[in-house]
Amino acid sequence: MHRYVSKVDFSPAPLPEPLQCGRFKLTFERPLVMGILNITPDSFSDGGQYAMRGDALRQAERMLLDGADIIDIGGESTRPGAPPVPLDEELERVIPLVEQLRAANVPLSIDTYKPEVMRHALSAGADLINDIWGFRMPGAIDAVRDSNCGLCVMHMLGEPQTMQLGEPVYDDVIGEVRQFLEERVSALTQAGVARARISVDPGFGFGKAVIEHNYTLLAHLRDTAPRANPPYPILAGMSRKSMVGAVIGRPAPERVAGSIAAAVCAAERGAAILRVHDVAQTVDALKVWAAMRDAAISRPQART
DSSP states (O other): OOOOOOOOOOOOOOOOOOEEETTEEEOOSSOEEEEEEEOOSOOTTTTTTTOSHHHHHHHHHHHHHTTOSEEEEESSOOSTTOOOOOHHHHHHHHHHHHHHHGGGOSOEEEEOOOHHHHHHHHHHTOOEEEETTOSOSTTHHHHHHTSOOEEEEEOOSSOTTTTTTSOOOOSSHHHHHHHHHHHHHHHHHHTTOOGGGEEEEOOTTSSSOTTHHHHHHHHTGGGGSOOOSSOOOBEEOOTTOHHHHHHHOOOGGGOHHHHHHHHHHHHHTTOSEEEESOHHHHHHHHHHHHHHHHHHHHSOOOOO
16 A cells, blocks of 8 residues: 655745845845735725824834834725825825834835825835836836835736726736736836836735635746746735635634735745734744744755
8 A cells, every 4th residue: 555645845945136125125034024004094904993193103013013024004095996095195194104103113115006105205214115006107117216215016907996896807817917017027127227126916806806816826926926036026915805705704804814824825935025914923923834944944854
C-alpha cells in the first residue's frame, strides 16, 4: 500500500524591490500591515465610526500600538455604488489628519484618485498615494511625478458607482489584470516615475465576480503583477469585503476571522502589503504564519 504525502513548497519567493515611500524606504522581509482609517460616514464596514477627527486620531494611535506599519487614510468611500465626494469636502477630511499624524513617524498613505487631493496631501506630508483608478485621471501622474512618494496602482473594471451592478466579465481575469497593471506601470515610468516608487494591487472587489474572480486572483496572486525581477510589491486588500462574506455568510463587522484567513493566504502567495481593518488580529496571525514558514525553510533535508 502506497501512502500519499502532499508536498508543500515553502521556499521563499524572490523579495520585492524596496519601495521608496516618501520619508521611508519599505522593505519586505515580512508582509507589512496597512491599517485602514476611513474618515467617511458611509464606508461599507466602519462608516461613521471615525468621521470625527478626534475619533480618527485615537483609532490611528490604536492601530500603531497594535503593530500597523502604514496608515491608509481615506476621505471618500469607494464601496460599490458609493456617490462621489466633492473635492473641498474630501480635503477637509483628509488634510488636517495628515498634518496631525505626520509626527507619528509612520508612513501615511492617502486613498484618493483626485489629483488635487494628491497634491495637497503630499504637501501636508503624505508618503504614499493609493489610487483605485491607477493614476488614470487627468493630471494624476503630473500630481505625483516630481515627488518622492510611493504609489499604489490598482486595477478596477468600471467605476465604483456601477462596477458591481452586473456580472463582471473577463476572458482571463489574471492575464487581463496583469496587462492593465503593466500598462499603468509603463505610463508612470515613461513619465519619469522611478520604478522603486511603484507597487500594484489587483483590486479585489473592484469589478470582480464575488467568488470566481476574486478567489482566482488570490490563488494566483503573484501572477497578477507585472512581470519583473525583482517583482513589484503587491498590495492585497480583502478585509471584510463581500468576497469574504459570500463564503462565510456573515455581515461586514463579523468577517474578522475570514479576513485574517484571506490575509494569510495572500501572505503565502507573495503579498508585500496587507490592507486591513483589524490590525492586532492580523499582526498576530502573520507572526504564527511566519514562524511556520521559517521553521519549514530551516529544517535540514532528510538523508536518502
